[in-house]
Amino acid sequence: MTVATSLSPASTTLPRREVVELTSSSIRDIANAGMGRTDIAAFWFGESDLPTPQFIAEAGMAAMARGETRYIHNLGLASLREAIAAYSSRLHGITLPASRIAVTSSGVSALMIAMQMVLSPGDRVVVVTPIWPNIAEMPRLLGAEVVRHPLVIENGRWRLDVEALIARLTPDVRMLVVNSPNNPTGWTIAREDQQFLLEHCRRHGIWMLSDEVYERLCFRPGESVAPSMLAVAEPEDRLMVINSFSKSWRMTGWRIGWLTMPEGLMADLPKVIEYNTSCVPGFVQRGAEAAVSDPRGEESIEELRDGLIASRTALIQGLHAIGGIEAPEADGAMYTFLRIAGRPESLATAKALVAEVGLGLAPGSAFGPEAEGWLRWCYAADERKIADGLERLRRFLG
Numbered sequence: 230m231t232v233a234t235s236l237s238p239a240s241t242t243l244p245r246r247e248v249v250e251l252t253s254s255s256i257r258d259i260a261n262a263g264m265g266r267t268d269i270a271a272f273w274f275g276e277s278d279l280p281t282p283q284f285i286a287e288a289g290m291a292a293m294a295r296g297e298t299r300y301i302h303n304l305g306l307a308s309l310r311e312a313i314a315a316y317s318s319r320l321h322g323i324t325l326p327a328s329r330i331a332v333t334s335s336g337v338s339a340l341m342i343a344m345q346m347v348l349s350p351g352d353r354v355v356v357v358t359p360i361w362p363n364i365a366e367m368p369r370l371l372g373a374e375v376v377r378h379p380l381v382i383e384n385g386r387w388r389l390d391v392e393a394l395i396a397r398l399t400p401d402v403r404m405l406v407v408n409s410p411n412n413p414t415g416w417t418i419a420r421e422d423q424q425f426l427l428e429h430c431r432r433h434g435i436w437m438l439s440d441e442v443y444e445r446l447c448f449r450p451g452e453s454v455a456p457s458m459l460a461v462a463e464p465e466d467r468l469m470v471i472n473s474f475s476k477s478w479r480m481t482g483w484r485i486g487w488l489t490m491p492e493g494l495m496a497d498l499p500k501v502i503e504y505n506t507s508c509v510p511g512f513v514q515r516g517a518e519a520a521v522s523d524p525r526g527e528e529s530i531e532e533l534r535d536g537l538i539a540s541r542t543a544l545i546q547g548l549h550a551i552g553g554i555e556a557p558e559a560d561g562a563m564y565t566f567l568r569i570a571g572r573p574e575s576l577a578t579a580k581a582l583v584a585e586v587g588l589g590l591a592p593g594s595a596f597g598p599e600a601e602g603w604l605r606w607c608y609a610a611d612e613r614k615i616a617d618g619l620e621r622l623r624r625f626l627g
């Protein structure tokens with residue numbers, strides 16, 4: 230009785246400070262407002278318009294029909310971990326044991342679990358930005374401090390000033406986060422920069438978290454796979470690599486990804502997975518296993534890449550033809566990050582685009598203050614839809 234009267238109603242129902250202070254994603258703010266409207270050409274989310282390849286869906290459905298609907302190992306099915314290790318080894322010319330792989334309930338969950346493994350309240354995390362908002366908010370949820378290191382625009386391309394980044398990576402930094410190919414800019418790290426950063430982090434005991442979910446979406450001439458940190462690191466380096474089935478195999482709604490960790494983290498990892506999601510549904514894992522081990526998996530990635538290259542070309546050419554739009558060329562991912570002259574406020578512009586012409590783009594400010602004024606256009610759509618979007622933008626600009 231005494232306790233109940235001494236607490237103010239407001240203080241009893243508020244979440245902790247770190248939660249209140251999280252920034253909500255303004256991509257969602259824009260998209261939620263427009264969802265359900267059929268007159269919108271939406272390019273705000275990072276996903277393909279195409280469904281999951283049929284052979285993957287069938288593998289998942291067959292497993293469900295067989296009754297693979299029970300709890301399974303925290304780290305994932307042994308056969309899937311083996312299949313991912315073989316796939317990753319093949320892709321990057323390395324020998325990766327399955328013992329370093331953990332299957333997670335999405336790339337987002339892989340990111341959160343990786344951070345929970347090594348971050349404590351008060352730790353400092355340096356993040357190369359602009360970046361997908363979730364990545365910069367997660368350390369804050371854990372009470373860590375985020376220091377942003379912005380990419381720069383040089384000669385019409387995004388570039389990492391690696392010397393300036395090194396200067397920020399003082400020994401008191403706990404973790405460096407790099408996402409390459411990058412969401413939203415498409416910037417893709419150079420192999421030499423990976424090496425340089427790794428050596429510096431190694432010297433100072435800094436953890437590296439490398440988000441490589443777009444690694445198969447690399448469009449550099451003669452390079453269809455983006456450079457992976459796994460190819461330059463030693464097994465005992467303080468490196469955690471995030472990957473996902475969402476982008477390469479068009480499985481966004483399946484919610485499955487994976488982590489590649491040093492052996493030193495593996496004994497404790499099952500506990501952290503247990504207290505997050507416990508395990509990924511077995512039938513979902515069977516779909517993923519088909520994706521990485523059936524030869525049709527590579528065929529579907531080729532098909533996706535061909536479509537992306539065509540849409541990307543159509544979009545960039547269309548934007549340049551409109552005029553007054555800056556759209557730097559980028560090597561990877563599935564986004565064009567663009568800036569319209571005389572439109573410095575991205576959220577206001579994104580809202581006006583939806584309201585006036587039904588064009589759904591993500592506001593740059595969602596990816597950090599350094600991206601204010603920019604808009605993200607996901608081009609994982611067919612050329613007809615891209616042409617429709619361009620026409621709407623033309624109308625908007627009068």
Ligand SMILES: Cc1ncc(COP(=O)(O)O)c(C=O)c1O
Nearest residue numbers: 275335336337361412473475486
């Ligand atoms: C950079 C980056 N990392 C991770 C993810 C997470 O993907 P998912 O949770 O669908 O596996 C995304 C999704 O857009 C992303 O852009």
